[in-house]
Amino acid sequence: MFSKHVTRDISAYCHGELSAEASRRFAEHIISCAKCRREFEEIKLGIKLAEQLPQLPAPEGLWRGIEASLGGPAPIESNRRSWQLRAAAVAAVLLVVASLGVWRFWGRGSNGSKKGSWQVQSLEGAPRIGNKRINEAGRLGIGEWLETDGSSRAQIEVGSIGTVDIDENTRVRLLETDPTEHRLELARGKMSAMIWAPPRLFFVDTPSAVAADLGCAYTLEVDDDGVGKLRVTSGWVALELKDRESIVPAGAMCETRPEVGPGTPYFEDASPAFRSALRQIDFAHDPAATKDSLTAMLNEARPRDTLTLWHLLARVNETERPRVYEAIAKYVPPPAGVTREGVLHLDRAMLERWKNELQFSWGSSDKLFKKKLLPFQKKLLP
Amino acid sequence: MEQRAVMAQQLIDGNVIEACQQGDREAFQLLFESYKDKVFSIAVYSVGGDRAVADDVTQQIFLKLFTAIRQFRGDSEFTTWLYRMVVNACLDERRRRKRWLPWGETVAMKNPVDRKPQEKQFARLEIAEAVQEAIGELKPKFRLPILLKYIEGLSYEEIANVMGCSKGTVASRLNRGHSQLAKRLAHLNNPAIWGE
Numbered sequence: 001m002f003s004k005h006v007t008r009d010i011s012a013y014c015h016g017e018l019s020a021e022a023s024r025r026f027a028e029h030i031i032s033c034a035k036c037r038r039e040f041e042e043i044k045l046g047i048k049l050a051e052q053l054p055q056l057p058a059p060e061g062l063w064r065g066i067e068a069s070l071g072g073p074a075p076i077e078s079n080r081r082s083w084q085l086r087a088a089a090v091a092a093v094l095l096v097v098a099s100l101g102v103w104r105f106w107g108r109g110s111n112g113s114k115k116g117s118w119q120v121q122s123l124e125g126a127p128r129i130g131n132k133r134i135n136e137a138g139r140l141g142i143g144e145w146l147e148t149d150g151s152s153r154a155q156i157e158v159g160s161i162g163t164v165d166i167d168e169n170t171r172v173r174l175l176e177t178d179p180t181e182h183r184l185e186l187a188r189g190k191m192s193a194m195i196w197a198p199p200r201l202f203f204v205d206t207p208s209a210v211a212a213d214l215g216c217a218y219t220l221e222v223d224d225d226g227v228g229k230l231r232v233t234s235g236w237v238a239l240e241l242k243d244r245e246s247i248v249p250a251g252a253m254c255e256t257r258p259e260v261g262p263g264t265p266y267f268e269d270a271s272p273a274f275r276s277a278l279r280q281i282d283f284a285h286d287p288a289a290t291k292d293s294l295t296a297m298l299n300e301a302r303p304r305d306t307l308t309l310w311h312l313l314a315r316v317n318e319t320e321r322p323r324v325y326e327a328i329a330k331y332v333p334p335p336a337g338v339t340r341e342g343v344l345h346l347d348r349a350m351l352e353r354w355k356n357e358l359q360f361s362w363g364s365s366d367k368l369f370k371k372k373l374l375p376f377q378k379k380l381l382p
Numbered sequence: 383m384e385q386r387a388v389m390a391q392q393l394i395d396g397n398v399i400e401a402c403q404q405g406d407r408e409a410f411q412l413l414f415e416s417y418k419d420k421v422f423s424i425a426v427y428s429v430g431g432d433r434a435v436a437d438d439v440t441q442q443i444f445l446k447l448f449t450a451i452r453q454f455r456g457d458s459e460f461t462t463w464l465y466r467m468v469v470n471a472c473l474d475e476r477r478r479r480k481r482w483l484p485w486g487e488t489v490a491m492k493n494p495v496d497r498k499p500q501e502k503q504f505a506r507l508e509i510a511e512a513v514q515e516a517i518g519e520l521k522p523k524f525r526l527p528i529l530l531k532y533i534e535g536l537s538y539e540e541i542a543n544v545m546g547c548s549k550g551t552v553a554s555r556l557n558r559g560h561s562q563l564a565k566r567l568a569h570l571n572n573p574a575i576w577g578e
Contacts, residue, residue: 008553
């Protein structure tokens, strides 16, 4: 489990310089090692920054200066080699003009896109990439849309880090694929992702939130109004919009709404009354009803529903917050160093420490969690 | 412009190099056109952003190339041989300049483009400018692998050949270079700045 640290391989991993076996070992280690993950995040930022380095155009007069130093312009030669070189130069210019034309015509999202593309396999029917139907396989370039109708499905290979299954009547677009970020846009429909990679390498943009993979498997749905629903089957996913974030573990779900962002995550087996009251709090925008809804939720809450209650701490007002605090503390008291006052003032570090303690009651049914994350967290905790 | 250089590079084959070795000026000009931007970029970033000095260094490199190309025997890739010359010239220039500049002093990077206060584009320019400055502050052994990777697009093996070290050393130096860049520019680790 706690294999050798992999920090010295981080850049090589991001640049695809490791063998397949070494990449697999790297990803496996980093998902369970906080130290390496911290350095991974730092080096990922370094790579992102280095990628901004522009190539600078040499000054126009440079050749004249060199030519002057070499002793004036070249004599006119009529030998065969000279003509071959001229022909080569002319061919280069023509090729450039032609390729620029083709590049402009097809846009940057063509299959030969410089910035990469993903392999797409038809699972059923004939999904479309842009205007082109694919019967067996195709490639999805950056900026291109992959669309399925009522009788087609497809599977995308996300580089070497996983797969995404695209259901019927779904529209997705590849936004980015590089060593530090793979990003899809889900405009509507349903997709299932199975990702085996370090956290925060794979993202899905939806009209109402961004899903950031933390090493997991999940399904994500978006309807025609941009309303989203995330269901996590293994590991963790973070749903984000601006400063609102929901951390969703295996077995839990989270709904999203345009203009609002991610709602509060809840376990699928929470009672209907609990879920209905939560929806009221998240999306009804009725402060008068919040008090009653919260009462209903607190009455229904079980130990594992502390997932929802912990998120609510920062989402209810100061008057309601103590009620939420007491409800959580009834099941899992805050650890040493985490005070009631600190939590009620939303002290970030204290909230995180309490969350680490609460997580033991959130992920017990998840195999990945049991195998990878739980032992790691137990080791970290006093 | 970048595409044009790429296409021209594809035409640099054994015939062009052989013509250069026989003193053919047109062949040399083709070679110059193919590599001038990359060589100039490395020179700019290596001398702390002073374009006038980088202009001189680039000229010197191509003048040296014109004479030294006769000695190129094809034992390694031409690009490896060329970039080795570029790296050595930049290191020499850096050493020369150190005699005249107090330790740590570099010439501030000049922004190559007129900046307009337009949200995302502005932010990207700010980032690029900050990265250029931070690159200039790295030690050459961390800076050069980054330039060879991101400006020249070389693989770890090619960088190792240019720098005369192992692939492992390249990986380790890139790691440290990335890490130092991230630490120096930690304030840019904010999606709002990147327009995300």
